[in-house]
Amino acid sequence: MRERKSLPLPVAALVAALLLLGVGFDAEAQKKGGILRVGNLGEPPALDAHWTTASITETLTNHIYEGLFTLDDGNRPIPMLAESMPTVSPDGLTYTIKLRQGIKFHNGKEMSSDDVVASLNRWSKQSVYGKDLFTQVTELRAVDKSTVELKLKEKSAIVLINLAVPNNFGAIYPKEIAEKFPPQEKVTEWIGTGPFKLAEWKPDQHIRMVRFDDYKPRSEKPNGYGGAKIAYVDEVRWIPVPDVATRVAQIETGELDFADDLNPDAYDRLQRSPNARPVIAKLYYWLVAVLNKKEGLMTNQKLRQAWQAAIDIEPIMKVVAGGKREFYRMDNSLIPAEITAWHTKIAGLPWNEHNKDKAKKLLQEAGYKGEPIRFMTTQEYKWMYDFALVSKQQLEDIGMNIDLQVVDWATLVKRRNNSKEYDAFTTGIGPAYDPTNLVVLSCAWPGWNCDEETQRLKSEMSKETDYKKRVALWEQQTKLFFEKAPVIRYGDLFGMRAASKKLKGLNEKTERPRFYNVWLE
Amino acid sequence: MTSYLVRRLFALLPVMAVVVTIVFFIIHLIPGDPVSVMLGPDATIAQIDETRRALGLDRPIHEQLAKFYARILRGDLGRSYFLDRPVTTALWERAEPTIVLTLFALFVAVAIGVPSGIVAAAYPGSMWDRILMLGALLGVCIPGFWLSLNFIYLFAVRLGWLPAAGYASFFTDPVAAFRYMVLPAVSLGFNQSALIARISRSCMLEVLQQDYIRTARAKGLSQRTVVYVHAFRNALVPVVAVIGITMAILIGGAVVTEIVFNIPGLGRLIISAILRRDYPVVQGVVLVTAATYVLINLLVDMVYAFIDPRIRYD
Numbered sequence: 001m002r003e004r005k006s007l008p009l010p011v012a013a014l015v016a017a018l019l020l021l022g023v024g025f026d027a028e029a030q031k032k033g034g035i036l037r038v039g040n041l042g043e044p045p046a047l048d049a050h051w052t053t054a055s056i057t058e059t060l061t062n063h064i065y066e067g068l069f070t071l072d073d074g075n076r077p078i079p080m081l082a083e084s085m086p087t088v089s090p091d092g093l094t095y096t097i098k099l100r101q102g103i104k105f106h107n108g109k110e111m112s113s114d115d116v117v118a119s120l121n122r123w124s125k126q127s128v129y130g131k132d133l134f135t136q137v138t139e140l141r142a143v144d145k146s147t148v149e150l151k152l153k154e155k156s157a158i159v160l161i162n163l164a165v166p167n168n169f170g171a172i173y174p175k176e177i178a179e180k181f182p183p184q185e186k187v188t189e190w191i192g193t194g195p196f197k198l199a200e201w202k203p204d205q206h207i208r209m210v211r212f213d214d215y216k217p218r219s220e221k222p223n224g225y226g227g228a229k230i231a232y233v234d235e236v237r238w239i240p241v242p243d244v245a246t247r248v249a250q251i252e253t254g255e256l257d258f259a260d261d262l263n264p265d266a267y268d269r270l271q272r273s274p275n276a277r278p279v280i281a282k283l284y285y286w287l288v289a290v291l292n293k294k295e296g297l298m299t300n301q302k303l304r305q306a307w308q309a310a311i312d313i314e315p316i317m318k319v320v321a322g323g324k325r326e327f328y329r330m331d332n333s334l335i336p337a338e339i340t341a342w343h344t345k346i347a348g349l350p351w352n353e354h355n356k357d358k359a360k361k362l363l364q365e366a367g368y369k370g371e372p373i374r375f376m377t378t379q380e381y382k383w384m385y386d387f388a389l390v391s392k393q394q395l396e397d398i399g400m401n402i403d404l405q406v407v408d409w410a411t412l413v414k415r416r417n418n419s420k421e422y423d424a425f426t427t428g429i430g431p432a433y434d435p436t437n438l439v440v441l442s443c444a445w446p447g448w449n450c451d452e453e454t455q456r457l458k459s460e461m462s463k464e465t466d467y468k469k470r471v472a473l474w475e476q477q478t479k480l481f482f483e484k485a486p487v488i489r490y491g492d493l494f495g496m497r498a499a500s501k502k503l504k505g506l507n508e509k510t511e512r513p514r515f516y517n518v519w520l521e
Numbered sequence: 522m523t524s525y526l527v528r529r530l531f532a533l534l535p536v537m538a539v540v541v542t543i544v545f546f547i548i549h550l551i552p553g554d555p556v557s558v559m560l561g562p563d564a565t566i567a568q569i570d571e572t573r574r575a576l577g578l579d580r581p582i583h584e585q586l587a588k589f590y591a592r593i594l595r596g597d598l599g600r601s602y603f604l605d606r607p608v609t610t611a612l613w614e615r616a617e618p619t620i621v622l623t624l625f626a627l628f629v630a631v632a633i634g635v636p637s638g639i640v641a642a643a644y645p646g647s648m649w650d651r652i653l654m655l656g657a658l659l660g661v662c663i664p665g666f667w668l669s670l671n672f673i674y675l676f677a678v679r680l681g682w683l684p685a686a687g688y689a690s691f692f693t694d695p696v697a698a699f700r701y702m703v704l705p706a707v708s709l710g711f712n713q714s715a716l717i718a719r720i721s722r723s724c725m726l727e728v729l730q731q732d733y734i735r736t737a738r739a740k741g742l743s744q745r746t747v748v749y750v751h752a753f754r755n756a757l758v759p760v761v762a763v764i765g766i767t768m769a770i771l772i773g774g775a776v777v778t779e780i781v782f783n784i785p786g787l788g789r790l791i792i793s794a795i796l797r798r799d800y801p802v803v804q805g806v807v808l809v810t811a812a813t814y815v816l817i818n819l820l821v822d823m824v825y826a827f828i829d830p831r832i833r834y835d
Contacts, residue, residue, distance in 0.1 A: 042793065045559035045603055053561030128563055168563070184575040188605050203604045203611065204785035204793075205688070241686065241783045242793070249673045249685040250783075380796075410553030410798045417557065417566045427562065444565040 030505065034520040036233040038513075039241040039256040043203050048187035049171035050123045050130065055430070058167045059260075059512045060238060062225070063209055064106075065171035065192030068097060068116065069164035072224040073509065075339045075433050077164035080218075080226050081111065081172055081193065083146075085160075092155040092465060099146040104214045105174050106197035113142035118178035120148075123170045126183035129437065130170060133162040136462070157465045161434040166225055166512065195231040195516045207238040222517045225510060232505075232519035248498070251276040257500040257520065258513065263382065264322040270498050280326060281495035283338050283511035285428025287320065287387050288440065289375070289488040290447040295419040297373055302366035304485035305350070309362060310398045312354035316390045317491040320383045329492040334438060334478055336431050336492055338509070341467075344475060349482045351489065359398045372403040376416065376425040380409040383493060384426040416446040428493065431511055435474045436462045440487045449486040522826070529819050533812065540811040541804060545589055548795075548803045549582055555602045555798040576602060589804070598808065599801030603794070608805035611790065618688050619786035622709070622778070623771040625702050629710025630717055630767060635760065637714070638721020642729060643748050653718065660715030669708045669781040676704060686783035705782040709775050713767050720763045724756040731755075757828050765821030769814040 040059070046052050049061040070080040079085060083098040103111040117140055124134035136158070139151040150159065163170050174191050181187045190198045195217070196209035211231040220227040239256070241247045247259040248266045252273050262270075262278075270278040289307070291298040298304055314330060321327035332351040335342040373395075377388035385406065392402040405422070407415070415421040425446070432438040441458055443450035457477045464470050481489075497513065499506055505518040556572045557564070573579050577588075592599055598608035637657065641650040677685035683704055689697035728734065729752050737751045776788035787806055794802035826832045 043603065045561075045797075046605070052559060053563035054559070055561070057561070126568070128565060128568070131565075131568075168561070184572055186605060202614070202785075203606075204615070204789060239687075239783075242789070243686075243781050243783070245670055246673065246686045246781055246783055249670075249678050250687075253677050253681065253685045255685055255687065408553065408796065410555070410558050410796060411551075413557035413562070414552055414554035417569060430563075439563050442565070444567060445563070446566065 030230070030232050031519045031521060032232050032234075034233050035235045035237050036258065036503070036515055036518070036520060037237045037239055037256050038515065039239050039247045039250055039259040041244070041247075041261045042240050042242055044207075046186040047190050047198065047201070047207075048181075049169050050119075050126045050183065051168075051186050053128055053168045055167070055512065058169070060207065061171060061192075062166055062169070062194070062512070063196040063236060063515065064190055064194045064198055065169075065173070066194050067163060067170045067172060068099075069160055070224070070226040071164050071166065071433060072226060074341070075224065075431075076341065077160040078223060078226045080164075081116075086150075093152045095150040095152070095159055096143070097148050097150065099148065100216075100218075101146050103193050103216060105193055106191045106212055107174065108214070109174055111172060111174075111193055112145045113148045115175045115178070116148050116172055117142050118175040119172045120170055122173075122178045122181075122183050127168040127170070129162040129165050129168055132436070133158055155463050155465055157470060158434060158436050158462050161437070165433050165437065167430075195229045196236055199235070204240055206240075209236045209238070210234060222507070224507075225514065229516035231516050233515065236515045251498045251500065254500065257503050258506075258515075259498045260513065262496040262498055264324050264327045264496050266498075267322075267324060267326070267496060274501075276498045276500055279497040279499050279506070279508050281497055281508075281511070282329075282492075283336060283431045283509075284493055284495040285430055286331075286334075286336070286492050287317075287383070287490035288427055288429050289388075289391065289424045289490070290416070290427060290440065291424050291485070291487055292419055292422055292447060293450070293486055294448040296423050297368075297371060298423045300366050300368075301484060302362050303368055304488075306359045306362035306366060306368070306398065307395060307400070307488050308350060308482070308485045309353050309355050310359035310400070311352070311391060311394050311488065311490070313352040313491050316387050316394075317493070319390050320386045320493060327494045327496070329494070331492050332482075332489060334432075334440075334481060334489070335435065339431055339433060342432075342435055342471075342474060344478050346475060346478055349479065351482060354394075356398050363399055368400070370399065370401045372401045374403050374405055374421075374423045376405045376407060376412050376422045378407055378409045378412050378426070381428075384428070387490060388426045419448065424488075435470075435477060441477070441481075447487060451480075451484055451486065453480055454484065454486070526819075526823075529822075533815050536815055537808065537812060541589075541593060541808055542586075544804055544807045545586055545800075546582075548798070548800050549585070553798045554578075555800065558797045559603060593808075598805040601794075601799055601802045603797055603799045604802070608801050611802060612787070612805055612809055615785055615787050615790050617690060618784050619772060619775075619779075619788065621691060621698070621702060622705055622775060622784055622786060623768060625706035626709040626713060626771055626775065626778075627764070627768055629706050630713035631764060633711065633714035634717025635721050637718040638723075638760075639725055639748060639753065641718070641722045642725030643744065645726060650722075654722070657715040657718040660711050660713075660718070663712070665708065665712050665775075665777045666781055668711065669705070669778060672704045672708050673781070686781070688782075688784045701782075701784075705775075705778045705784060709771070709778045713771070717760065717763055717767065721756070721760050724759050725752060728752045728756040754828065758825055758832075761824055761828060762821055765817050765824075769817040772810065772813045772817070 044057045044060050045054050046057055047061055049065055066080050068082040069077045072078045081100055083100050086095040086097045088095055120140055123130035136152050136156045138153050141149055143149050177189050195212055195215045197212045199208040199210045201207045211234055217228040217230055222228050244263055250256040251259040252275055254275050267278050270276055291304050293299055317328040332349055333344045337343045377384050379385045392404050395402050416425050436458055439445045441449055441454055457473055461470055461473045502521045504521055556569050560569055600607050601611055604611050637653040641653045644650055673685045676683045683700055687701050689701055691698040734752055737747050776792055779786045779788040791806040
């Protein structure tokens with residue numbers, strides 16, 4: 001039963017103040033109250049934002065915790081717990097970050113620079129982004145109660161973006177918690193500064209997050225993941241519903257107000273639903289066959305180029321998207337169009353050539369003699385299996401011998417770490433908010449892109465702070481990517497979600513959903 | 522009877538030892554890794570290795586097995602990697618939904634299966650016999666997930682009579698609990714009723730051909746009295762065995778039903794634990810399921826003696 005209550009005085013005053021300041025979100029009147037029921041596909045492995053890159057953890061923890069910075073509508077860094085953008089010393093080596101004052105944790109303690117230092121130190125030892133940033137950091141210290149200072153070895157272009165990315169992010173925990181749990185151990189006391197606080201976690205039943213009444217929103221308008229965050233609903237109840245057909249049925253019956261991770265084949269049915277509507281998530285994945293460049297057949301660049309030349313991407317994307325044009329995009333930029341700062345449009349790249357003659361010639365030059373190419377995929381993600389299956393057909397047309405190995409996801413993610421066990425595997429690459437964060441350019445990630453030139457450009461980009469020069473380096477990197485073909489880039493796949501028609505105020509542009517600033521009618 | 526019971530309970534120990542050892546090896550030898558799943562798709566190989574070390578998963582398998590035995594002997598099933606709680610707690614939390622679903626589904630299965638079998642046997646070759654046995658055939662043939670999804674579509678989405686999925690505890694909200702339980706119990710019970718109906722029919726047919734039944738009919742007793750009073754109890758022993766097996770299967774996890782109807786029970790727990798290679802949970806669920814299975818079998822053997830006074834265990 002949804003509760004309807006009148007606004008408590010502090011919240012009413014705050015909403016009124018925000019409206020007076022012009023922080024009106026849209027023409028509709030927001031309503032407070034109710035329980036928002038969100039159906040997602042399973043349990044998070046942890047509610048520790050530092051600990052895992054799992055997307056479900058990202059979605060959930062961003063309601064409980066906040067970082068110093070976050071991303072705006074254009075996916076650029078903006079301050080969150082930081083009062084404003086940092087002051088950078090003229091040599092670019094010292095970042096001074098002023099913190100917002102009077103921010104309370106869910107346990108009532110006021111946030112201070114000590115909490116920030118302890119949290120970021122922990123984050124730097126476990127998170128992909130924290131580790132990456134802290135290779136450039138010499139010191140992080142509290143200057144006073146509400147100021148922290150970050151000193152660098154060399155100029156860096158990734159300080160703000162790495163502190164702003166929502167995945168595996170630099171969430172600020174109370175110092176006592178950040179120091180109590182070693183980085184390799186999951187935090188099991190979940191205290192943050194976010195607009196919702198954790199009320200109950202019953203695995204396989206629900207995670208209940210309730211409004212944090214002492215939350216102090218920023219004064220700016222809602223903007224991407226940041227700006228003012230108002231918890232209109234009394235509670236967000238995350239319900240794991242592992243079966244996708246059940247999630248669709250429950251959003252249709254009104255048992256859920258939002259359903260995540262749906263299949264495009266439910267699109268037409270949801271469009272006809274009187275209670276719900278489909279939501280297309282454009283920031284989703286680009287499909288990729290990751291090639292093993294450490295060992296085996298795919299260390300041969302010509303063979304990788306043959307794969308790249310052979311494939312006809314549009315028919316593959318059509319199959320993967322269930323024949324629906326709304327769910328895929330033919331684009332070759334390594335960062336999707338929604339991240340405008342890094343989206344590239346470079347003519348003449350060898351992408352989607354479907355040139356069989358060229359591919360066969362490259363096979364010959366590679367000295368390929370029909371050896372089996374072990375291509376791992378999984379049926380746990382239907383889109384991965386579909387694109388692997390159609391790719392196999394197309395590659396066999398040019399004479400490649402594809403040994404498609406269908407395994408479960410847990411096996412795939414284990415085997416992909418061992419260079420002896422495969423030649424290629426399927427996965428999806430989520431949006432990188434900065435080119436330096438793209439995993440397919442990493443030497444430490446499966447597939448091992450340790451190409452010297454690629455790493456040199458990546459390193460230069462992480463140090464270059466001038467945007468125009470960075471763009472030039474990024475274009476160089478993109479051209480090099482299609483020349484070396486470390487992985488095979490297919491098209492952009494969009495995700496599908498569904499929202500109740502009673503759910504208002506949802507920002508549909510963000511990569512993952514957020515349930516502050518939304519209300520139920 | 523008592524010494525028989527004690528003997529059977531002692532026999533449980535080697536069975537359990539074999540079960541836990543086999544399960545330990547199967548789950549550890551199949552490929553896959555809990556840490557790679559937990560740390561997410563963008564984790565680096567170095568990060569995965571560090572966390573594996575922290576969890577002791579880098580240790581040789583014999584060392585892990587020794588630790589596992591030591592824990593079991595202390596009555597400790599270990600701690601779930603994924604759920605951050607002891608396995609016993611995870612099992613305890615899921616016991617109620619599974620038990621409730623089992624009892625409801627068993628009720629439906631018996632309520633459909635036993636009368637169908639009796640009526641079909643009482644009028645063999647009749648139209649009723651054919652219709653009821655066709656129903657039983659359908660119960661065996663129709664996949665559980667298909668039936669479940671169609672029930673959801675019809676009764677929840679189209680008609681809106683019942684909720685599509687979910688679970689509420691009978692201790693907190695009995696009305697909601699009942700509404701949530703109707704569709705899963707009927708779809709699961711219908712599937713399970715098929716075997717009970719077939720066994721009931723064949724046992725009843727066998728009993729109805731006995732001399733004492735002919736005698737009863739010769740005495741001029743009505744068909745109803747002959748079937749329900751004289752034949753039914755004697756046909757019950759194999760039926761009880763099948764009901765016992767059905768119950769054991771349901772306790773072990775009505776996996777598909779629990780997933781489709783989103784019931785947080787043991788079946789769903791073991792499937793997710795296998796998919797994410799949560800070794801302690803898989804071992805714990807299998808151990809408890811195996812023990813339950815053996816105990817239910819023992820219980821069924823005990824019940825035989827009450828139904829049929831000729832059966833004695835001493």
